[in-house]
Amino acid sequence: MNVQLNPEEVAIVASTHIGIIGGGQLGLMISEAGRAMGYGELTVLDPTAQAPASAVARQIMGGLKDPQALRELAQQSDILTYEIEHINTEALEQLQADGYTIYPSPQILAIIQNKYRQKEFLDQHAIPVAPFRSVESRADIEELARTWGYPLVLKAKKDAYDGRGNARINAPEDIExxxxxxxxxxxxxxQCLDLKKELGLMIARNARGEISAHPVVEMIHERDICQTVLAPAPIDPRLLEEAQAIAHKAIAHLNAIGIFGVELFLDKAGKLWLNEIAPRPHNLGHYTIEACQTSQFEQHLRAITNLALGDTSMRYPAAVMINIxxxxxxxxxxxxxxxxxxxCIFVHLYGKRETRVDRKMGHITVVGETLDEVHQLAQEVRASLSI
Incomplete structure (x- = not known):
């Protein structure tokens, strides 16, 4: 990582202690970026002994929703951030009221945590989202099916990720x-959209109000899990600009600080829809570690400590990330x-001792001249690895 800091930024970084709620792979990569940048201290909170991030950061053992553990982390940190959104917003709001600095704020997290509330927020600000309605019964679903037709997706408002918390309804017999x-x-x-591609981008905002986005990528999913990321997305340049404009508008309305993963749908009619926002570094941005001038993890730290945001341009014409x-x-x-x-091949293993079916154990990034060549090589590398 080639970190560029001016003397004033060096002083800010060296005197700032960062606390990270969650010590998984995202906490690990935030901590690695923090070490490279020279932050004074990095501490993670995680209930798992020897969590991945503990390889480079100090770990406090404790639950992510435990008010006492969260307060212990806050007391040892100048700024709190998080690698996962399924945490205790009420405890964070109390810490904020007591004077602790938390980015993104607990108020932003509360909006994003509840996917229905997030959709309402986006819709209220004229950001395109697929039609949605709250439901409580089979009759509610049947009524929407008469209006929209099948298929539909039934979704949990909270604690849903990687397809967990979703159920597709293709016909009346699927409702029960x-x-x-x-x-x-x-x-x-x-309502299900007739999709052509799933897209995404990382976008950051600091307290100065500066907003900067990384390139738009295409995400390829299997079993509702992101398997492959193609950067830049092979779509019309007009759509690349439109996707960035939608993400910029959403982050500006949230008035948020930090980095955010913005997932979008491109339908077969050529229309873009915002699917959801993650208030943290995201799987779709892992390629930025090697392929961009500033990684998503460095950018997140820059944003939450109010440094100037880094250059997001790509260092290579093409990059592909494949999840392990x-x-x-x-x-x-x-x-x-x-x-x-x-x-040209970079392998990241997260140090997890136990493997499970579909558990994220690492990722591979390959860089090069064309997406086709890089994608083929990335697939060959993944096929040669077992874990």
Whole structure:
């Protein structure tokens, strides 16, 4: 990482202690960026012994929703941030009221945490989102089906990620199964769009009001999990500009500080829709570590400490990121079938001791001249690795 700081920024960074709620792979990569930038101290809160981030940051053992553990982290930090949104906003609001600095703010987190409330916020500010309605019963779903037709997606308002908390309804006979899957949760229904591509970008804002976005990428999902990211997205330049404008408008209305992952849908009619916002570094931005002048993790730290935002341009014409997902359950064992050129191939393993099916164990980024060539090489590298 080639970090560029002026003397004033060096002094700010060296005297600032960062507390990170969550010590998983995102906490690890935030901490790695923080070490490279020279932050005074980095501490993570995580309930798992020897969490991935503990390899480079000090760890406090504790639950992410435990008010006492959150306060202990706050007392040792100048600024609190987080790598996961499923945390205790009420406890964070109390810490904020007591004078602790938290970015993104608990108020922003409360909006984004509840996906239905997030949709309402975006809709109120004329940001395009797929039609959605709150539901409580089978009759509510049937009424929407008469209006919109099938398919529909039943979604949990809270604690949903990587497809967990979603149930697709293709026909009337799917309704009971979907309701049973999400029983006991607050629900809403979203109309299915006729999708061409899923897109995304990382966008940051600091307290000065500066906003800067990384390139728009295409995300390829399998089993509702992002498997591959293509950068830049192979779409019309007009759509690239429009996607950035939608993300810019959303972040400006949120008045948020930090970096945000913005996911969008491109339908077959050529219209863009904002799907959802994550108030933290995101899987879609991992390629930025090697492929961009400023990584998403450095940019997040710049934003929350009110430094000038970094250059987001790509250092290579093309980059592809492939997630390394667990394929079995048991102890993690890294095995390679062959070696590759490490000047254009970058492998990140997160240090998780146990592998599980579809658990994110690491990622591979490959850079080069064309997306087709880079994508092919990235697939070959992934196929040669077992974990």
């Amino acid at each position: 199964t979907a309701l049973a899957k999400l029983a006991g949760r607050e629900l809403y229904v979203e 997902l667990g394929e079995r359950n048991g102890p993690a064992e890294v095995r390679w079938q062959k070696h590759f050129d490490t000047t």
